[in-house]
Amino acid sequence: MKPLDISTRLLHADRQSPIEHGAVHKPLHIATAYGYSQAEELVAVFQGRQSGHVYGRQGNPTTTALEAKVSLLEDAVGTISFASGMGALCSTMLALLKKGDHVIASRYLFGNTASWMQTLEQIGCEVTLVDATEAAHVAAAVTPATRMVLVETIANPRTQVADLQGIGKVCAQHGLVYFVDSTMTTPALFQPKDVGASLIIHSLSKSICGHGNALGGSVSDTGLFDWDKYPNLQATYRKGPATGWGLLQIRKKGLRDVGATLSSEHGHRIAVGAETLALRMERACSNALALARWLEAQPLVSRVHYPGLPSHAQHERAGGLFSGFGALLGFETQPQADPIALLNALQLVIKSSHLGDNRTLAIPVAHTIFWEMGPQQRKSMDIADSLVRVSVGIEAQDDLLADFSQAFASLKAA
Numbered sequence: 001m002k003p004l005d006i007s008t009r010l011l012h013a014d015r016q017s018p019i020e021h022g023a024v025h026k027p028l029h030i031a032t033a034y035g036y037s038q039a040e041e042l043v044a045v046f047q048g049r050q051s052g053h054v055y056g057r058q059g060n061p062t063t064t065a066l067e068a069k070v071s072l073l074e075d076a077v078g079t080i081s082f083a084s085g086m087g088a089l090c091s092t093m094l095a096l097l098k099k100g101d102h103v104i105a106s107r108y109l110f111g112n113t114a115s116w117m118q119t120l121e122q123i124g125c126e127v128t129l130v131d132a133t134e135a136a137h138v139a140a141a142v143t144p145a146t147r148m149v150l151v152e153t154i155a156n157p158r159t160q161v162a163d164l165q166g167i168g169k170v171c172a173q174h175g176l177v178y179f180v181d182s183t184m185t186t187p188a189l190f191q192p193k194d195v196g197a198s199l200i201i202h203s204l205s206k207s208i209c210g211h212g213n214a215l216g217g218s219v220s221d222t223g224l225f226d227w228d229k230y231p232n233l234q235a236t237y238r239k240g241p242a243t244g245w246g247l248l249q250i251r252k253k254g255l256r257d258v259g260a261t262l263s264s265e266h267g268h269r270i271a272v273g274a275e276t277l278a279l280r281m282e283r284a285c286s287n288a289l290a291l292a293r294w295l296e297a298q299p300l301v302s303r304v305h306y307p308g309l310p311s312h313a314q315h316e317r318a319g320g321l322f323s324g325f326g327a328l329l330g331f332e333t334q335p336q337a338d339p340i341a342l343l344n345a346l347q348l349v350i351k352s353s354h355l356g357d358n359r360t361l362a363i364p365v366a367h368t369i370f371w372e373m374g375p376q377q378r379k380s381m382d383i384a385d386s387l388v389r390v391s392v393g394i395e396a397q398d399d400l401l402a403d404f405s406q407a408f409a410s411l412k413a414a
């Protein structure tokens with residue numbers, strides 16, 4: 001029999017181990033603490049000689065089941081879940097970096113990640129922001145203190161596509177942790193392991209959950225990084241095969257000490273949402289492509305940013321790497337068209353931040369999610385004042401296009 005498709009495996013993943021009463025879902029485990037009949041067992045679990053749960057801050061059987069699913073999707077050796085994508089990102093970097101370390105990050109980052117880069121500098125790491133659409137910029141920034149390179153596959157919100165393959169080679173050559181935020185692509189479109197990623201981060205709050213009803217994040221280890229060569233791992237976590245060392249330190253120094261733990265309720269909702277990830281992404285990507293093409297033909301639109309359009313600077317790269325161009329697009333309006341008035345005229349599309357939802361959401365970027373950083377940093381990230389970000393949902397395509405059509409028509413009439 002040929003290996004099962006990833007969606008098929010995901011749907012049947014929980015039943016690979018015995019589940020109470022033959023339930024088809026892993027149930028919600030809400031206990032904070034886990035008891036053992038023998039003290040020796042408790043000791044063995046604490047010392048990592050026996051698997052098991054001790055205290056809910058380090059996870060529970062429900063989140064463990066979700067972690068196994070994310071590992072399956074990413075072909076990872078292991079995954080740790082967190083309370084949010086930011087929880088995953090900050091906890092992981094705190095666990096792996098030390099004062100004096102150097103991090104290279106893409107200049108094109110999700111706003112809160114960019115804000116976290118500033119905090120990281122304040123606590124003693126050096127951060128160099130580079131144009132990650134060319135690996136040469138990353139290579140040029142490497143110093144003896146460099147430990148990690150952080151990029152987004154498709155950048156939120158301007159959709160630049162990093163030179164993922166080239167950067168993977170730079171990281172391999174210099175022994176750097178290659179930390180890839182694949183929130184925009186999801187495992188339905190792309191597996192960062194294929195370009196040499198060491199760690200993969202997802203905001204599970206977005207498309208993987210899809211229904212806008214849970215927050216979560218994850219970090220997966222692809223098994224490609226040689227942790228034996230990483231200088232910041234503590235001796236206590238260098239036990240057993242080296243493939244597990246990085247995640248062990250992230251679970252202890254990151255999840256346990258920081259405490260950004262995913263709740264079992266949210267973990268369960270994310271796991272259920274993930275079952276339809278491939279179906280939803282297919283629909284959302286085809287809607288996004290149709291909307292991007294339609295917008296590009298509008299006289300009141302000056303630019304459309306969507307990797308699926310031949311006009312996108314990394315269109316060919318995206319086509320070669322991803323099995324779809326994503327559900328996120330951006331467009332800029334002509335000076336005579338006020339993006340705020342346009343958003344007000346939309347009747348179906350929701351004016352909201354968040355993305356990767358089943359519903360289509362739109363937001364004026366410079367006025368909201370990128371407001372705090374100021375005009376200078378916005379300019380360096382190529383965020384125009386009129387940029388509108390659209391997270392395309394799974395509504396019927398005709399209904400979506402009709403809503404944009406009537407909104408643009410109302411602007412012209414005004």
Ligand SMILES: *Cc1c(COP(=O)(O)O)cnc(C)c1O
Binds near residue numbers: 204206
């Ligand atoms: C939303 C997002 C995050 C943060 O995730 P939360 O779950 O909202 O904390 C990180 N990276 C990208 C690319 C995102 O879009």
